[in-house]
Amino acid sequence: MRKKKSLAQTPRLERELIEPVTRYLRSIGCHVVVPEVRFFDRGIDIYAVKQARPRITFAVELKLTKWQRAIQQAAIYQLCADYSFVALPKKSALSLDLHRFRTCGVGLLSVAPDGTVGCVLDAAKSTEKRSHYAKAMTTSAERESLHA
Amino acid sequence: MPSEVILRLGSHAEKDYLVKTLNLFSGAIVGANLLESTPGATVSLAWKVDSALKKFLIDPMTYVFAIDLDFISSETKDRKTGKYTKGIKKSFKNICSELGGPFESVIMQKQRSLRPKDLSGQGTATEICESVFAYQMQRMKRICEADQQLKEFSDRALPSGVFSPYFYIPGESTSGSDDWEDVCVELIDTFGTMQSSVPKYAVLCISRRILRDRVRLQKLIARIIDSGCDACWLWINAFREDEINEIEMTNLELCVKQAKEKEFPLWNMHGGFLSCLLNKQGMVGFSHSIGYGESKDVLPVSAGALPTVPYHYNPLHVRASVSDIERAFSSLGVLDAEDFHNTVCNCTVCKGVLKGSLRNFRKFGDLTLKPGNTRESQTAESAKLCRFHFLLARKKELDLVNSSSRVQLRALLSNTLSEYEKLGTQIRLRDKAAPLRVWIKSL
Numbered sequence: 001m002r003k004k005k006s007l008a009q010t011p012r013l014e015r016e017l018i019e020p021v022t023r024y025l026r027s028i029g030c031h032v033v034v035p036e037v038r039f040f041d042r043g044i045d046i047y048a049v050k051q052a053r054p055r056i057t058f059a060v061e062l063k064l065t066k067w068q069r070a071i072q073q074a075a076i077y078q079l080c081a082d083y084s085f086v087a088l089p090k091k092s093a094l095s096l097d098l099h100r101f102r103t104c105g106v107g108l109l110s111v112a113p114d115g116t117v118g119c120v121l122d123a124a125k126s127t128e129k130r131s132h133y134a135k136a137m138t139t140s141a142e143r144e145s146l147h148a
Numbered sequence: 149m150p151s152e153v154i155l156r157l158g159s160h161a162e163k164d165y166l167v168k169t170l171n172l173f174s175g176a177i178v179g180a181n182l183l184e185s186t187p188g189a190t191v192s193l194a195w196k197v198d199s200a201l202k203k204f205l206i207d208p209m210t211y212v213f214a215i216d217l218d219f220i221s222s223e224t225k226d227r228k229t230g231k232y233t234k235g236i237k238k239s240f241k242n243i244c245s246e247l248g249g250p251f252e253s254v255i256m257q258k259q260r261s262l263r264p265k266d267l268s269g270q271g272t273a274t275e276i277c278e279s280v281f282a283y284q285m286q287r288m289k290r291i292c293e294a295d296q297q298l299k300e301f302s303d304r305a306l307p308s309g310v311f312s313p314y315f316y317i318p319g320e321s322t323s324g325s326d327d328w329e330d331v332c333v334e335l336i337d338t339f340g341t342m343q344s345s346v347p348k349y350a351v352l353c354i355s356r357r358i359l360r361d362r363v364r365l366q367k368l369i370a371r372i373i374d375s376g377c378d379a380c381w382l383w384i385n386a387f388r389e390d391e392i393n394e395i396e397m398t399n400l401e402l403c404v405k406q407a408k409e410k411e412f413p414l415w416n417m418h419g420g421f422l423s424c425l426l427n428k429q430g431m432v433g434f435s436h437s438i439g440y441g442e443s444k445d446v447l448p449v450s451a452g453a454l455p456t457v458p459y460h461y462n463p464l465h466v467r468a469s470v471s472d473i474e475r476a477f478s479s480l481g482v483l484d485a486e487d488f489h490n491t492v493c494n495c496t497v498c499k500g501v502l503k504g505s506l507r508n509f510r511k512f513g514d515l516t517l518k519p520g521n522t523r524e525s526q527t528a529e530s531a532k533l534c535r536f537h538f539l540l541a542r543k544k545e546l547d548l549v550n551s552s553s554r555v556q557l558r559a560l561l562s563n564t565l566s567e568y569e570k571l572g573t574q575i576r577l578r579d580k581a582a583p584l585r586v587w588i589k590s591l
Binding site for chain 2: 038039040041042068071072074075076078079100103104106127128130132133
């Protein structure tokens with residue numbers, strides 16, 4: 001049985017979202033899940049790679065509130081990942097109009113106070129992905145994962 | 149009159165940029181602290197600038213002596229005892245002993261920063277103005293005369309103009325603000341009466357709050373116009389042109405027009421493209437450093453990791469990160485290098501970097517993990533490319549403004565604004581276009 005958070009409260013810090021989202025990405029088959037990966041002057045909160053041919057990459061922007069800003073950041077990650085998501089606490093995620101997410105192909109994950117993660121909206125496959133960025137990011141994430 | 153740019157040199161590490169692009173701009177400014185810390189190199193730079201028939205100015209930076217002295221202090225280690233002691237940096241100590249008067253008696257002896265009462269009174273104002281004037285006119289000459297190799301050049305060691313002593317005028321409605329205003333105006337008035345063979349520039353260093361106070365700003369400008377100085381350099385503290393609001397825009401524009409009506413040249417000490425546009429209302433020029441520096445806070449930013457030098461995005465005349473720009477390419481129809489050169493920039497730096505492939509645009513944002521750091525930071529090469537591109541882009545902006553009418557510029561900026569407002573809200577460059585809406589009002 002999955003370990004639940006001892007205090008079933010809405011996350012108050014972004015980093016509280018890392019663990020549940022990491023678990024979720026592993027549950028969908030990602031063998032590499034790395035927090036805080038640098039992409040130019042930004043840090044991607046979670047970058048994940050799924051073993052497949054070719055490999056499938058995910059980038060997740062964790063936010064507690066400012067979801068519009070999160071969409072912009074996730075949209076930038078479309079340059080280096082196949083699928084970009086924003087992860088928000090469940091309460092915020094379920095109250096959003098998904099139109100903005102849908103139009104830019106960014107997915108939405110909700111993180112419940114007990115750590116359960118649900119996919120509110122699937123991300124569309126990025127049409128902005130640059131293979132050279134994805135390759136570099138995958139290599140860097142796999143290396144970091146090995147070191148960890 | 150065409151808009152002019154004078155580059156500000158922060159350290160000799162930036163000399164190469166200045167020397168290579170000097171013919172594109174009107175001259176160079178160095179801080180007095182740079183002159184004191186590297187006298188020979190700075191004097192030799194002054195000759196280079198002078199030989200190219202460009203302006204060379206020394207900023208006396210008197211304002212630093214009225215802020216917390218910690219900002220101009222550093223720790224030094226005693227080699228014998230191994231003990232660390234904190235004290236005012238040597239370059240600033242030298243400035244104080246050169247200027248004498250309250251700079252020596254208050255800063256050096258009492259070890260505290262200057263207060264308005266240290267500077268007021270006609271006798272004191274005259275003493276300060278004379279010493280600040282003499283410093284700028286004679287310091288380089290004395291450096292040359294003291295050096296056997298530099299001696300023969302001492303006749304040419306003159307600045308193209310001299311700045312008045314200046315201090316920061318806070319904007320809060322307090323007696324402190326009024327006291328500083330009185331001191332600064334008195335110094336400018338006194339400086340204006342001095343005999344000089346080169347132009348005398350009043351420096352008005354004010355809080356951004358004063359920019360919002362139209363009456364106070366106009367009164368200040370009127371006093372400076374009547375001071376006898378030949379021009380005014382305006383420094384609005386920590387003022388970023390891309391954050392200007394409509395009230396500030398109106399007041400800034402009125403202030404520029406006020407100076408123009410009296411045929412009194414007004415410069416922006418730390419400005420960018422908006423200052424360039426304001427040339428159409430009468431602003432004669434502006435200054436900035438090599439890697440931007442289009443805004444400056446009187447309180448120096450504490451040393452830490454070197455900031456990233458972003459790419460200057462020509463269509464919007466603002467800096468932007470490589471990832472933000474690249475994310476917008478497909479929406480803007482930039483699909484290859486040729487599109488890039490047609491839409492974004494065709495300067496020699498960009499052509500050299502892209503070499504026919506849009507993929508190479510990332511080189512403007514290359515990162516590396518430097519020894520001792522835990523986070524990657526911009527490579528020196530990438531920062532260099534961004535700086536050179538910025539300088540070439542600035543020259544293009546100058547040429548654009550100088551060769552276009554107000555109507556043409558308004559139409560150009562309006563078209564750009566509407567093009568970027570059509571982009572999806574997920575594209576960050578869309579937000580970066582927002583200042584254009586306010587800037588257009590300056591035309």
